[in-house]
Amino acid sequence: MRFRYAMVCSSNQNRSMEAHFLLKRQGLDVASYGTGSHVKLPGPSAREPNVYDFGTPYKQMFDELRRKDPELYKRNGILQMLKRNLNVKLAPQRWQDNGGDGVFDVVMTFEEKVFDSVLEDLNNREQPLMRTILVMNLEVKDNHEEAAIGGRLALELCQEIEGNETWEDTIDDIVAGFEKQHRRKLVYSISFY
Structure with a gap:
């Protein structure tokens, strides 16, 4: 089954x-x-998360964070996580x-x-x-x-x-x-x- x-x-x-x-x-x-209520990804500090609406494409999040601070988001694994996610589906639900x-x-x-x-x-x-x-x-x-x-x-x-x-x-x-x-x-x- x-x-x-x-x-x-x-x-x-x-x-x-x-x-x-x-x-x-x-x-x-x-x-x-x-x-x-929103998608929250780590930001430069605990008080500064990156907040997105559900339905925002993972590619958009990836591109935005890569522009903001590629070293930070590469080091903390967020870019790799988003790359995995965008290969699974378009956007968070x-x-x-x-x-x-x-x-x-x-x-x-x-x-x-x-x-x-x-x-x-x-x-x-x-x-x-x-x-x-x-x-x-x-x-x-x-x-x-x-x-x-x-x-x-x-x-x-x-x-x-x-x-x-x-x-x-x-x-x-x-x-x-x-x-x-x-x-x-x-x-x-x-x-x-």
Whole structure:
């Protein structure tokens, strides 16, 4: 059976896009989203982030930051991250705005507040299909190294789910096996469309 996956993080598009990139490369049906009000990328200081609207093309962000300070954004990995992102899709999308294109079997988040936000959004939507959706959180620190590790773990977890006819019957065993093997806690919940 083929499942449809959504990778969701907060507002900087690093963790979800790394997972999206890896799952897409393995031929899985995947999309990625942020939950914030804007896309925020590190700037010259913590008080000066680069803020973009969802829907702003990654190429535009890349070109703008390369013009502003190519050394800074090369050194902190933002240009490389944006280059990866623009090879995956045109622009960042916001989870709450996914509407009709967003019927997924599994949603993977990378921090607890995003997990809570996705569940709240799903619970506030109408559920005309009454179709189950698995929402999982794999806690991943927001840096390039951890995003790479988290992406590989998300891929492994999704491949394990993909290998089962119905995740509803095996999710407890999948989670227990994953936690034991990787010594990382997973939180999950079931919601509906």
